[in-house]
Amino acid sequence: MKRRSIHLLFAAATLCGAAWCAYQGWLLQRALDTNAAVVRASEKPSGENPNRATANDVAEVRLARAVALSKAGKYDAASNLFNELGHQEPLGETGRAALFDLANMYMREGIANGAGKPGTSTPLIELAKQRYRDLLRVYPDNWDARYNLERALWLRPEHPDAFDAAAQQPHETRKLKLQDVTAGDLP
Template structure:
């Protein structure tokens, strides 16, 4: 009786270990396949008129395709790819990486242009701020935002003068009270 119980426990433990090993093997095979496809995307020359990866493709491949499009200079197609990743994910790591890459793409475009670069810097800073709201511990995004703020500083005086209401608008008037009643 005792021997049968020991063999039964050993059999159950062996089946559990085999199941875990099978699951890990399948996950490794899937990851190796994704890595091979990402390496193929990175090695292939991307044309400027290329389109982003289809939505049915794994999110990792969509991110790799959008990054390749961005590096090739097809910024409109890369923007579509990044936007699809950001909208589809609720701030998962791939959506956060897409936000980071999108912000960097805008900043690189702004640095490449001499005239009219300010809107691109503002878009890049906004994307990096969105990322930092979702993930405040992202030091790469903090660093890039600081660099963007040094390249295109914000004029706080202009904002504060416009946002402050006139002195008369701040005065509170309460019916039934005379101006000297309240301290």
């Protein structure tokens, strides 16, 4: 009886291990399929409909397609995909990446139009600032978005005199008296 229970225990452990291996194999195959779809989507987009979705499209594939469209200069289609991803899963990694890439696309386009067309660069940089702020509301620890927002604020300040030295002077000064503290230079 003891020998039989040990064999049954060993068989159960073997079946659990085989099921775990099969599950891991399925996850690996799914990841390989997703990676292949991302590579296909990130290649230079052809004349096909950029917003087309297939049954196997996952968020990563749509993000790769949007990045490829952005690089190809098809900004309207890319911004539609970026916005869709940003609204579908704003808390997910793909949604945050979509918001960041959308803001970067607006920023690059605004900088490219900056010298020649100030009328079109200002709204694009304002859109970029708004997207960076949207991303920072969802994920405040994104230092890349903070840096790019600061850069956008330097390019197009919120107020015309925001970086004027005279505007940064205090409007009034007060003298404070504290107990047991004498006025003087700090060490």
